[in-house]
Amino acid sequence: MPDDDTPARSVSIVLVGGGHAHAVALACGLAAGRDTDIVLVAPDRFAPYSGMIPGAIAGRYRTEEAHVDLVGLCAARGVRLVTGRAAGIDRAGRRLLLEDGAPIPFDLLSVNIGITPDVSAIAGAGHATTIKPIDGLIGRIEALNQQGRPGHLAVVGGGAGGVEVAFALRNGLAGSRVTLVMRDGLLPGHGRLARHLIRRALVRQDIATIDRFTVARVEPDRLVAADGRYLTSDTVLLNTGASPAEWFPATGLALDAGGFLAVGPTLQVLGEQHVFAAGDCAGMVQTPRPKAGVYAVRQGRVIAANLMEASAALRAGRAARLMTYRPQARALAILSTGDGRAVASWGPLAASGRWVWWWKDRIDRRFMDDLAAAGQPRSKS
Ligand SMILES: Cc1cc2nc3c(=O)[nH]c(=O)nc-3n(C[C@H](O)[C@H](O)[C@H](O)COP(=O)(O)OP(=O)(O)OC[C@H]3O[C@@H](n4cnc5c(N)ncnc54)[C@H](O)[C@@H]3O)c2cc1C
Structure with a gap:
């Protein structure tokens, strides 16, 4: 019954x-x-695919390539999409x-x-832009670009998202100077070799790093740490905790x-x-x-x-x-360094090079192609 x-x-x-x-x-x-x-x-009808968003910022993908069109997917499955x-x-x-x-x-x-981003411990966070939620990130960065010279960008957060965005900005915004600001070091939770390869890429691309800098306050033209140090910057992007x-x-x-x-x-x-x-x-x-x-x-x-x-x-x-x-x-993480290379990190193992970017690109494109194919109308044969 x-x-x-x-x-x-x-x-x-x-x-x-x-x-x-x-x-x-x-x-x-x-x-x-x-x-x-x-x-x-x-x-929104377009949902961002995080694996390709840094590549889109770096100019390697068109914005639409890095988004799933929910309208097609819903239509193919008889699902009603409510915005x-x-x-x-x-x-x-x-x-x-x-x-x-x-x-x-x-x-x-x-x-x-x-x-949603956790900026509860940061006063004046309204002066910064947040990397998460990732939808709208490209728009927020394009807006920065249109405001003129990108100048000095400070990316706060040494996790995978912050690192990838720092590389993407360096490669996607011509003339930008980028500093990666960290509290708990580079890539906590990743192996030593992956951290070494990423640090080498940061040096090669002239991206500065500052560690043990706990951001307490964002002011219009600078970041202030809990211990009183400060860093001048034109734009601050926060990729701190998740709420x-x-x-x-x-x-x-x-x-x-x-x-x-x-x-x-x-x-x-x-x-x-x-x-x-x-x-x-x-x-x-x-x-x-x-x-x-x-x-x-x-x-x-x-x-x-x-x-x-x-x-x-x-x-x-x-x-x-x-x-x-x-x-x-x-889980395998493949971090794009924005310059046509990437670093793969899996436990203590890591590798870097152009082939790693090629590998990541193939995985991401295949994933998006599969979603796009699922969103195609079915043939009536
Ligand atoms: C720059 C960057 C790069 C990253 N790269 C990788 C990577 O290469 N590999 C990896 O494994 N992880 C990566 N991550 C982490 C990854 O983005 C997240 O873990 C992943 O997006 C989580 O997927 P999700 O489906 O939970 O949520 P999301 O992908 O965040 O999707 C949530 C969706 O819900 C919608 N939404 C939000 N609030 C509401 C609401 N109130 N009502 C209705 N809808 C709502 C949003 O619009 C969004 O489309 C990256 C993160 C960042 C910041």
Whole structure:
């Protein structure tokens, strides 16, 4: 017998955010059908692909090459695309609340909205531009370019994102001088060899580095450290910590220690049957990993399978048999140095050169080609 959860009508699946996981989920088979409606809520029809954004800033890709067109992907899967931003979840009423617009009811919800920058410890952060969220980054940098001479750019944050953006700016903005400002050293969490290869590339490209500089304040023309040191700069780009959406706590959903949606191996939020989360906005509490697109991409297939199965189970009034996601112990990172070369980093191993950039370019283009192909109308043969 169907249980109380069984919807008499078709099952409504709501996807929040067109991040990497949802794009992959749609590409690998998540689709609306006779008994399943799917809505995707995203702020824009074009979703950035982080692997290619630094290359776009460096002038190696056109902007559109580094974005997924959600319109094509949604149309091919029978999914309704709603342009908007989520602002909350009415858990008891099973409704997604939007910043603007009527709430959207759901039977199953999946959240893939990435992170927001954590600038809470930095006074005057409004004088800086943030690298994350990555959507709009190219626009923010183009605006800087149009303001005239790029001058001296300070990129704050020695993680992979900050490093790649520093190289991209150096190569993409003619005449720019770039300083990479770090608090915890270069590429924490990467091996010694990768750090050495990146440092060598920084020197070769004349990108200055400053370490143990904890930015306390941004002023219109300089950065001030907690210990009183300062660095003059025309433009500051911040790639410091990651914060969850500020509306997560009010949802009453389980959160991890960082405030991200706490998920188990099925990517269901802990204690929830109907709410899933993937990518950077989710915290895998049993198998914690650094926030990186590679995990979001691999979670996409599991999100697709589990939403389809959960939907079928709801209609049939039975328990869902869900897949589990096991993240790899360590992920390959390939960091572009903006000059037609890249550094590959995997645990203690690392390599650099033009062939590494060629390898990265092939992986990224193939990924985007697969998403584009999934978004093509199907032939009626
Ligand atoms: C410069 C840079 C380079 C990087 N390069 C790599 C790399 O090469 N490899 C790698 O593994 N990782 C890389 N990363 C990390 C990577 O960007 C993230 O881990 C990845 O984007 C996370 O994917 P996601 O699907 O969780 O979220 P995102 O890709 O951030 O997507 C989230 C989407 O949700 C949308 N959204 C946000 N808020 C809302 C809302 N309220 N309502 C609806 N939609 C919303 C956003 O518009 C966005 O499109 C890089 C990061 C940076 C900054």
